[in-house]
Amino acid sequence: MAKDADEADEFGVLxxxxxxxxxxxxxxxxxRQPAVNQQEIADAIGVTSQAVSDYLRDLSEEGYVNxxxxxxxxxxxxxxxxxxxxxxxxxxxxxxxSEDVIGQVEIETAIATTDIAEGETVSLSMQNGVLxxxxxxxxxxxxxxxxxxSAGADVGITNFDGVVDYELxxxxxxxxxxxxxxxxxxxxxxxLADMATSHDLVAVAGAEGLAAVNAANLDPDIRFGxxxxxxxxxxKGLDVLLVAATDVLSPHTDKLREGNISYEVVDTAEE
Numbered sequence: 701m702a703k704d705a706d707e708a709d710e711f712g713v714l715x716x717x718x719x720x721x722x723x724x725x726x727x728x729x730x731x732r733q734p735a736v737n738q739q740e741i742a743d744a745i746g747v748t749s750q751a752v753s754d755y756l757r758d759l760s761e762e763g764y765v766n767x768x769x770x771x772x773x774x775x776x777x778x779x780x781x782x783x784x785x786x787x788x789x790x791x792x793x794x795x796x797x798s799e800d801v802i803g804q805v806e807i808e809t810a811i812a813t814t815d816i817a818e819g820e821t822v823s824l825s826m827q828n829g830v831l832x833x834x835x836x837x838x839x840x841x842x843x844x845x846x847x848x849x850s851a852g853a854d855v856g857i858t859n860f861d862g863v864v865d866y867e868l869x870x871x872x873x874x875x876x877x878x879x880x881x882x883x884x885x886x887x888x889x890x891x892l893a894d895m896a897t898s899h900d901l902v903a904v905a906g907a908e909g910l911a912a913v914n915a916a917n918l919d920p921d922i923r924f925g926x927x928x929x930x931x932x933x934x935x936k937g938l939d940v941l942l943v944a945a946t947d948v949l950s951p952h953t954d955k956l957r958e959g960n961i962s963y964e965v966v967d968t969a970e971e
Contacts, residue, residue: 713786714793721747722764723786725755729765729773730783736773807858812849820845822857826866828900829936833857840865869934871956871963872899874943876908883945884911892916892943895966899941903930905952906945913943927951934961 713723724745729736738756742749756773759765764779775783810833816822823839825832833843833855841862849855872895876887893916896902903922904910913920920943922929930940930952944952949965956963 713790719786721745721751722755722759723783725752726759726764726775726779726783730775730780733774734768734772736771738771806860807846807856808843808860809854810843810857812851812853812855814851816845816849816855818845818848822855824857824860824864826864826937829933829938831864866937868961869900869936869938869940871930871934871940871942871961873949873952873963873965874909874912874941875949875965875967876906876912876943876945878945878947879908883908884915887912887915889916893918895941898939900938901933901940903933903940903942904944905942906948908945909943909948927955931955931959931961935959 713720725741728741728744732740738752739749742752756765756767759779760767760773764776764782766774766776768774808831810822810824810831813832813834816833816835820835821837822833822843822845823836824841824843825834825839833845839862841860841864843857843861844859846856846858874887874892874895876884889912892912896916896918901921902913902918903926904913904920905926910920910923922933922940926942926944930942933940934956942952953963953965
């Protein structure tokens with residue numbers, strides 16, 4: 701076993717500049733062996749060639765590196781084991797930073813309902829499919845503003861606490877037959893127009909769906925990427941009327957089922 705194995709355990713790569721340099725040099729040797737150019741290693745890790753030479757001598761004495769003549773080195777099994785142990789430590793640290801540190805300072809964006817000062821506690825709500833923040837921490841869900849904002853502007857928020865209280869939207873799907881079966885001409889226009897008034901958004905999918913909406917003098921809110929857009933709108937609490945040709949229904953219903961969004965398929969074709 702290498703003579704400073706105890707030191708390696710006590711002062712890992714993250715705690716010892718010396719071990720951090722040793723780690724980088726061993727990695728460079730492993731990548732370049734057996735022909736090792738000390739100057740290339742020095743340039744790669746930002747130390748002098750003399751420093752690399754000194755470290756190589758120590759690594760060889762400690763049993764982490766074998767020297768096979770001038771400029772020829774090879775990482776030993778002990779050296780590989782030490783690299784693995786230090787890499788495991790780095791991996792654990794990165795996971796901690798990613799999950800426990802960065803995850804705690806996640807920043808979202810909301811629309812300010814009132815003027816908000818940086819550092820102020822805000823209450824959150826979902827209105828018309830948009831996350832909104834109001835000054836004060838009296839709501840069921842709160843956060844801390846990381847930017848200042850005037851009413852109506854976007855504001856960055858973090859340190860979330862509680863749950864934004866709102867209900868998922870629902871989706872009503874008006875099934876329009878394909879053109880060879882009558883297409884939009886068999887849709888009851890008045891019924892379609894009436895259904896639109898009780899929904900927050902109107903989406904279309906397929907040419908027959910677009911034609912039916914046009915015939916009812918409606919202006920669709922969603923025309924492209926409707927499967928994802930309808931799902932997203934419903935998750936934000938909006939009720940959506942989807943007017944879709946029968947041959948394009950499946951991608952939409954599959955997406956809604958995956959997201960546990962409630963939907964109903966309605967057939968309004970005339971008898």
